[in-house]
Amino acid sequence: MFFSLPALGVLCCGLKMISAIRVAHHDPTQIFLEADPDKRIDVSAPKVSVSPVFIDIPLDHAAKNPMASTFPNRFYVKADWYKRGGPVFLYDGGEGAADDYWIQSAPNEEYKNLSFFEKFLKDHGGLGIVWEHRYYGESLPRGMNLTRSNENDFRYLTTQQALADVDYFAKNYKGSGKIFDNVDLSPRKTPWIFIGCSYPGSRAALMRVAYPDTIFASYAASAPVQAVVDMPAYFEPIWAGLRKYGFANCTADMHMAISAIDNRIDKGEASAFQIKQQLLGCTNPPMSNSNFANRLAGLWDSWQGRGIKPDPDEGWPRPGLQHMCNNVSYDPETQKYSDARGWAAVHKDGVNFTLRRLASWPEFKQQAGFSKGKNVKCPASPPSAPFTCVPDRDVDDISWKYQYCTEWGYLQVANIGDSQIVSKFRDLNFFRQQCLCQFKSSGGKRAIPNTPKVELLNQQYGGWNMRPSRTFWTVGEFDPWKSSSPLKVNNHTIPECDASTAAGAPLFGHVLRDNQHCGDFNNTNPQAVVAHELFSNALKQWLCCFVKSHKDSLNEGAKKVLCPSA
Known part of the structure; x- marks a missing residue:
């Protein structure tokens, strides 16, 4: 996932729920389904549950004997729509525990409520697999207590190793059930199609770069393929989106509020204590300036997944930015909302009025992660507040932190300038301290670099400059991650099968208007329908190319399923 520190996959990958390490030995040749895939299921039938399956994967693909040390990698399979010879989707x-929910978004409901993924399976007679990334969920190395955050235990958690996992799996996977008898599911005879959003979307594109003979085509949604150390651009689409949606007054006020907070912190410890106390009603235990700034940045977390809307799930304390902006922009004395200039620029109390309105928002402390919304006793005098580190304890959170601390970066520092909405004290040093605090060295040599090695990653896979063929891209108009995506404009022209996009030319893809992150993984989104149809139509052409290029080695029945028009 999605967060007080960088996270990509919360929307597409769910919250990270694992609380203990559970590993066991699994036979990689034994693949089980609860449903008999040989039985065709009527469209009106209830959904069939999907069971988790494991396969042993080499821990180090570069080792002389890769299978000498393996780990159990979890995945889920759905074969209800599979036709002999069809593709594998x-x-x-990505960076969270996998779940069969992503195959069937509405278990126990009728098939008319297909998830977007299952629609692809139905339309193309495909086999569906949800893949769990190494070091997440239950796909964990044996014999390692990862919650201790020993750097040595994470040395095999690299982008290169994780991509190689998929290559190994595709070449060794055997289906279970009569429908798979005499069917070769390896990429030699079966086209594999990779689908992902956010970090998984990046992996979709990277697989086409690193393993073009394994992954035949990819859907790279909201894919931040350019690794960057510092990422102030994350907050620019939030500013732009709020203004387009009619909340220019809110952006103006929040900009001036953050500027005022930074100015008061700059004046010294006593002044910093005063502004923290004004907003929180407390600063006990002591809170450093960077920790305070980091918590304030949490006000914007909900934008990535929902824009200005509240979370529809009952019980989740995320009321939405519209609720916050309405509170900040309302004057209870005059019962009026501010105009586009905001109150800070025109109110008799100036920015102090805006700060009071922010602090009075009932969800302020909860949304920003302060004391779970509860006050605590304040100290009598300004405390000394050094940097505070609270290490993550959830394995999924720790694993993602290792990835961005070592390779990907994505450190969402303040966007200093005219559109600044995050305190300048959320800086690179803050993130550096978080990385060092989390991971303990082994043998005296630190595995955590001073800054993430983003240059190596971009050189290896291309970053913004990658142009893999048979790859479809999407990005939201107001996606906070759009600065690391190479997709800039709509281009609905389906490329020829093996055509790579020329440098500087538009990529094949769709920019989702008025959308944020991973909006095309929602069937109710009209922009998602456009994207799905584009990709499905492209697949119809590309799969015919697979038939032509593999005509002497196709599975029985594959031609009819992959290219009905031939």
């Missing part, structure tokens, strides 16, 4: 779970 792999949905990547």
